Amino acid sequence: MILKNLTRRANTGQLVNYLFKQEKDNKPKPILKHNLRSRTTKGWTKEFDQNFESRIHRRSNNISLHHTIISFSNKDKNQINPELLKDITKKYIELRGKENIYLASSHHDKEHIHLHIVMSSTKLITGESNRISRQEFKDLKLALDAYQKEKFPELKHSLPAHGKSQKLQLSDPEQKLQDREGKLSQKQELFQAVQSAYARSKSVDNFLSEIKSGGYKTYERGGKVYGLEDESGRHYRFSTLGFDLNKLEDKDRQTQEEAKQLQELASLRDSKSQDLEQEDEGLEREIDEDDKDQTEDQESEDLEAETGTQDEDDSDTEDTDDD
Numbered sequence: 238m239i240l241k242n243l244t245r246r247a248n249t250g251q252l253v254n255y256l257f258k259q260e261k262d263n264k265p266k267p268i269l270k271h272n273l274r275s276r277t278t279k280g281w282t283k284e285f286d287q288n289f290e291s292r293i294h295r296r297s298n299n300i301s302l303h304h305t306i307i308s309f310s311n312k313d314k315n316q317i318n319p320e321l322l323k324d325i326t327k328k329y330i331e332l333r334g335k336e337n338i339y340l341a342s343s344h345h346d347k348e349h350i351h352l353h354i355v356m357s358s359t360k361l362i363t364g365e366s367n368r369i370s371r372q373e374f375k376d377l378k379l380a381l382d383a384y385q386k387e388k389f390p391e392l393k394h395s396l397p398a399h400g401k402s403q404k405l406q407l408s409d410p411e412q413k414l415q416d417r418e419g420k421l422s423q424k425q426e427l428f429q430a431v432q433s434a435y436a437r438s439k440s441v442d443n444f445l446s447e448i449k450s451g452g453y454k455t456y457e458r459g460g461k462v463y464g465l466e467d468e469s470g471r472h473y474r475f476s477t478l479g480f481d482l483n484k485l486e487d488k489d490r491q492t493q494e495e496a497k498q499l500q501e502l503a504s505l506r507d508s509k510s511q512d513l514e515q516e517d518e519g520l521e522r523e524i525d526e527d528d529k530d531q532t533e534d535q536e537s538e539d540l541e542a543e544t545g546t547q548d549e550d551d552s553d554t555e556d557t558d559d560d
Contacts, residue, residue: 238395240378243304250282256342256353263345269326271339272361288357291364300358308351310394317350328384332377336360337367379436427465428478435480440489
């Protein structure tokens, strides 16, 4: 897949309406809504705008929305269905952050099918910016590619080489072997294994677990895991293969921070729900008490009416006796 991110500073309604514009033979419907309650374009626009108003740090040129486009090869067109598109969208949301607002649709009016995902520029309720660095976005692309390759291997034409600058430098004998026989060297096989595990991982521990589950050995230096060891006992440093474990540690810290924020957000929602329930209970008690008071008043009035009638009868009787 090809993943491209655009930004927007205004005209939320225009972008939301674009997601659901009429195509020649298709009227797009929402592939997925996340942290949205409305059911119309007008309602979704309002929710995006209201969430942006809670932004903590405000400037005149703040980004209000992120518009992500995920495109698939036209050669895989027959393999793509709504369930696959929804699954890919869910994975993108998981990688980008579940604490944001998302709205997604798919367009089929071109040769290739593509997803449109609109994301808020601030996290739900907290107003905190959800900006990520270029390197983090590159890692997201690699992780999404690795997920697609594992979950949907039938999309074999939709796997471009994101991050082409990260290439493995081969020695002359290794290059000649590949050119002559088309075989991967031991170093190339290790590189591909590391690349796949690195893209899927969000922490160093997760990365090392992925490596070991693939049957590869690691070696240590200075008490830290330093690289991989091949079958002959030769060592390959992760840095030589082109991977920096420090970035995984940063990603791990970010993941933990996001988990903490999600927990705080869930607690805030639960607190608000409890407050609403208490208000509803208080309102129900007031209604019950009002009904009870009205019933008692009615019974009192009925009793007075009955008593008054009896007194009149007694009075009439007494007057008759006097006569």
